[in-house]
Amino acid sequence: MRLDHSQAWDRAIAGLQKFWGYSQFRPLQGEAVTSLLKHQDALVMLPTGSGKSVCFQLPALLQSGLTIVISPLIALMEDQVQALQAKKLPAGMIHSQLSSQKRRQTLRQIEQQQLRLLYLSPESLLSPPIWQRLGDPHLQIRCLIVDEAHCIEQWGSSFRPVYRRLGSIRDALLPKNSAAPITVAAYTATAKPTTQAAIQTVLRLHQPQVLSCSPYRNNLDLTVEVAWTPACRRQKLLAFIGRQAHSAGLVYTSSRRLCESLAAWFCQQHQPTVAYHAGLSAPERRRIEAQWLQGKLPFVICTSAFGMGIDKPDVRWIAHYHPPLSLSAYLQEIGRAGRDNLRSQTLLLTSEPTGWLDPQDRQMRQYFLKQLRGQQASAQRLVHRLPRQGHIDTITKAFPEADLALALLHQSGHLIWEDPFHFRILAAQGFNPPLIPTKLDITDYLYTRQCRWQFILQQFGFDQEAHHFRCGHCDRCRSRTSKSRSFH
Template sequence: MHTASPEATLQQYFGYKQFRPLQKDIIDQVLAGNDALVLMPTGGGKSLCYQVPALMMEGIAIVVSPLIALMQDQVEALQRNDIAAAFYNSTQTSSEQSEIERQCMDGKIKLLYVSPEKLLSGTFIEFLQRLQINLFAIDEAHCISSWGHDFRPEYAQLKMLKKVFPSVPVVALTATADKTTRNDILNQLNLQQPETFLASFDRENIRLHVSPGQNRIKKIIKYLETRPNQSGIIYCLSRKSTEQIAQKLKDAGFSADYYHAKMDSNRRAAVQQSFLKDDTHIICATIAFGMGIDKPNVRFVIHYNMPKNVEGYYQEIGRAGRDGLKSDAILFYSYGDVKILREFIHNIDNEGFKALQFAKLERMLQFADADICRRRILLNYFNENFQQDCGNCDVCRNPPQKFDGTILAQKALSACLRVKQQVGINALIDVLRGAKNQQIIENGYHQIKTFGAGKDVSFQDWRDYLQQMINLGVFEIAYDQNLALKTAELGNQILAGAQKLLLSKPTEKTFAKAPAERPKSKKAVAKEGLFEALRTLRKQIADSQSIAPHIIFNDATLTEMSDNRPYTKADFLEVSGVTQTKMEQYGQTFINEIVRVSVAQYQAGATVKGASPLTTYQLYKQGLTPKEIVAERAKAEGKALNPVTVEGHLISLYKKGYSVDLMRFTNATAVSDIQQVLHQDLGEDGFKGIHEQFGGKYSYFEIRIAKALLGE
């Protein structure tokens, strides 16, 4: 039995009027009782895909989440939206856990968040069998795959869920999984006839930039000086460097701290809370920090060192701009970083896993070295065919010289097919260049038609071109088949002559500078001023309630308030992210601040939408008459308003629900007399007829007041 509709549930509990792409399709799949695999980038709205159906269906949803801090933050945010959610983990006493179990049994909880360890411990499964479970949601599902970048052995046991609860739909969700990992997730979880939903991995609001590693601290400080009070994360390879960089930033006057796994757990928790509450703006951290951070206003993610794989990089930069606002992802790299990462991998005992990690590191290096659109590389890595340059990365802003590489691609594709798509990059180059080494001779590759077809191109240039082709989606790498190159759909089109391919000429790598900021308009300055005032108010309220500011409203919601300036409760409810519950909790306080700032900006000479009537209102509250208001405003603004305009302001404010006593400007007899004739057909004369009918006894203002009091 489904209550309401997905759209009504979304509006009621989350304050949004429409779903993002694929969300509604996923929700319908779950409501129909079917399994699903959901791939959606960080900030893309994965959680709504199980939260909405959980609220609509009878029973309780069980959400498996890997980190305690993350589930606690999510539950707190849900509770603020008047949703019955709870978490069940090792931080709680036995009496607290017993109380949650009782509430679950009584049907008082709709979403219960648990860790995989807790889910599979002791008698918890037996407890779950006594509940009416409507769905299981497996968050960070890539952790179940050894092909993924963050394999966790405890996740592997989740395959038993479909055995114990065969009729309960399971929705597995992740932001980072290539094709091999996706297939492994489906197999490991034993999902039954699942549908895979692959949302676009494109995070258009994140600007990508790669820079050489020289003078990193100077570059970072220069960047931060242009972004005061913004939140950001700086990822480092070592614990020592997190502490050193944080100290250098503090010495430079920034609000910074560090975070790594060897810190005392209480200290780590304090740092994380300080960051969530906007008390600390910058965290220098190892990758131990981040998965548990549900903070939508992170404006930049900086990698001080090169990450070890593309999946990790993509997940980490995804922590920027979760609210959809413009954010930056900056990567510094040097071959010293690569050397350290290679040493890490050399220490892995499992040879197969070691080879996989080396291959993934190589792809990360290719990304850093690339001279083609970086967004295309990222999206094609996740098998999303993206053929347009983004215009929002350093390469696009400083484009390299291009040439028609179609024939080169056709030679490489033909050779790949003739060796039955069984060799990696180096071997394919050997075939193309006509190298007669042992591997080539033993496999008979020297006898194929395309042997030596590219001997006029150097080995290094071929490697550069093939890396570009991989990045562009011409080839795929099969990590589970000894890193063999496979022709992708785009490659088949090129081979058939149906598609051209542009490649970049190999050059010395140069890095583009960020475009200069244009001078801000007066309107933009006023908008930013209101945003900062609302951000300050949000912080004050959050501190008084000991919660993270974004739990009240995120930056995207504050931005919309700054754009639209809602002066009434009805308008405030139209803002995306404002629910009825939040309207009742915070609405009037925020409206008052919007009014206060708007009037102040208007009086300072800014053009502010709707501020003129509010200025009249402020003077009305001081007891002034319309004529006195006109005089005061003329004195303050240097120009005289028509008294009729001020009278119109007061009537309009009354109709919008402001506390305006129109009877201050008339009397009961006048209102009664006028209302008795308002229903008459006044023809073209309108109010003039009423005015003359009473011999000028009642002013036009009184006539308009009488009509307004009728609700007309």
């Protein structure tokens, strides 16, 4: 039964009260929920902390059938599924670190249609045991959700090419002559205009409702400081944390190794903390999260694995020991501060532009770009050796790097996925892979002289809001104000 807007909205409000105990939605949440209740594709871009998960969890609970949630990180899946299961809601997950017993239990739940929400990585979704069960014509699949959808552009043509195959899933799962549609929706906190276009194209969204909210947060103070040496970087971070009066915060680092060594150093400085990264066991990660959420640990030294899906409203500060590799990642990570709308601080430490005294930042960026260029070069050499059509498993056995070559062909419009496993190359002649940037977008942000929030607004397509914008509370605006005062 298709609902009109008024019916969908009333049903959504009633469900929000029933499952979450809230009487009203946050901005754009209600519109996102009703779009799925009306079986309309959607692209939803809401800042970190805006409650994106409710936008697809609530429709799944209000409708019959199964909603599949494609999620990129195990930690994120576990956080969301455990929160749902704590409410006794029918949600499950399958990932590579799940025990065989729990995997079999979830597979039985799928067969017996006991779940409303099933969380999977894209690789798990297309694995034979799961795909076979999802292909059962008696299984009603209501919706396909791609969470953290910016990964389609960020990883789809490099580290996780399986993302380029997601657009063919809807038709492959839809039973022949079925009148029941499968809705596809994408959710992310950050998507530049080019990323939005890539998401819509790859997922083959049908006239989607596009919902976006400005990334500007008036309670987040943005500060970037130059650290001339590694020792200076540690001391600046130590001084910053010392000013936070034991309030809750997170320190993001670029690697597991650095995470461990920095946590050890802070403990030596009588600042008790621990390292958190994807290399820890699931019980250990849960223990650290619980200690931090309960205030037993004021701050955690972590990689990007920490924070997704964790709802702690009173995080007062976020620090980056090194710049992340993208402006999108930076915006997502600082967005974990100040969810209670109270003033919160952010600090990003970077080397000076030449990197002569501390070359780590420059080396990390160069290494990342070098990896991308190497992958593309290998793929380009392989393109003309591939058959014009075939099965992904067969071709990757013959050519281990074929999945990336196929992803690049797909990105450039030279290939179509007839289903998630069978490809057809339209023409390899004239194939040129997309250009790898000579620098990352975070680099311009680090050294810009303009208002930092204005820079972010421009980068994410909010040009009208960015026009003559001054936040008044980033380091650039504060510097400009202090200089102005010094002349009076």
